[in-house]
Amino acid sequence: MNTRLNTTLSAMAALLISFNVGASGTDIHLEAANTDITDQASLQRGATSFMNNCSGCHSIEFMRYNRIAKDLNISKEDMLNNLMFNSEKIGSPIVSSMPEKGPKDWFGNMPPDLSLTGRARGTDWIYTYLKSFYADDTRPYGVNNHVLKNAAMPDILWQSKRDKSAEAFDQEVRDITNFLDYVSEPAQLIRYRIGVNVLGFLFVLFILSYLLKQAYWQDVKYGKWRAKD
Numbered sequence: 001m002n003t004r005l006n007t008t009l010s011a012m013a014a015l016l017i018s019f020n021v022g023a024s025g026t027d028i029h030l031e032a033a034n035t036d037i038t039d040q041a042s043l044q045r046g047a048t049s050f051m052n053n054c055s056g057c058h059s060i061e062f063m064r065y066n067r068i069a070k071d072l073n074i075s076k077e078d079m080l081n082n083l084m085f086n087s088e089k090i091g092s093p094i095v096s097s098m099p100e101k102g103p104k105d106w107f108g109n110m111p112p113d114l115s116l117t118g119r120a121r122g123t124d125w126i127y128t129y130l131k132s133f134y135a136d137d138t139r140p141y142g143v144n145n146h147v148l149k150n151a152a153m154p155d156i157l158w159q160s161k162r163d164k165s166a167e168a169f170d171q172e173v174r175d176i177t178n179f180l181d182y183v184s185e186p187a188q189l190i191r192y193r194i195g196v197n198v199l200g201f202l203f204v205l206f207i208l209s210y211l212l213k214q215a216y217w218q219d220v221k222y223g224k225w226r227a228k229d
């Protein structure tokens with residue numbers, strides 16, 4: 001019995017240590033993205049920014065243009081003028097114009113599809129990643145990244161970083177991050193609202209059921225069906 005306990009304990013200790021080692025390997029301080037999925041203006045700005053700066057390389061192929069238009073309240077004209085640049089249809093999924101071959105040679109890595117990155121990496125990761133490019137002459141594009149070491153992606157937002165105030169730049173990155181969070185789970189927009197409604201409904205149902213129970217038991221407790229003591 002004792003030996004078995006010992007083995008279990010040492011196995012758990014080993015597990016804990018290995019977790020720790022794993023954690024220290026990716027010991028990057030992530031900034032809080034502070035995104036707000038209910039902020040529609042931020043999502044709209046993020047969508048425009050994404051389509052202008054990122055969609056040339058990155059697809060978000062689980063998302064369609066008309067879904068974005070509907071969810072974010074963007075008119076079809078605005079979609080066609082500001083968010084769609086190729087000859088896609090409004091109902092098409094958002095694939096990038098990158099050819100199958102080529103990117104691997106140009107960048108060293110394929111620009112990944114970002115449909116689920118919001119969930120896989122989390123908003124803090126994306127936010128910090130986009131802000132963490134630094135000059136590094138040994139890299140092909142002259143930049144490296146603190147969060148994703150030797151990232152094959154150029155510092156796309158360098159112009160914004162140079163021209164905008166620190167707050168405005170942070171806000172732009174926050175908007176893009178917010179948009180990618182929305183893309184990774186569009187149902188978030190209605191999930192919270194439905195949740196609150198369901199709880200409200202259950203609360204009202206609870207009160208009604210309680211009153212009904214009182215009415216039923218009135219007879220048993222005080223009326224003609226009362227048990228003889």
Ligand code: HEC
Binds near residue numbers: 126130150
């Ligand atoms: C010139 C092409 C190009 C553009 C434009 C571009 N990226 Fe990238 N991006 C890449 C490549 C290539 C990678 C792969 C990096 C690697 O794995 O080394 C990448 C990786 C990423 C990743 C990491 C994904 C992961 O999970 O590892 C994120 C997030 C990302 N890009 C976001 C963006 C955003 C947001 C924009 C627009 C502001 C953008 N990218 C614009 C080429 C690009």
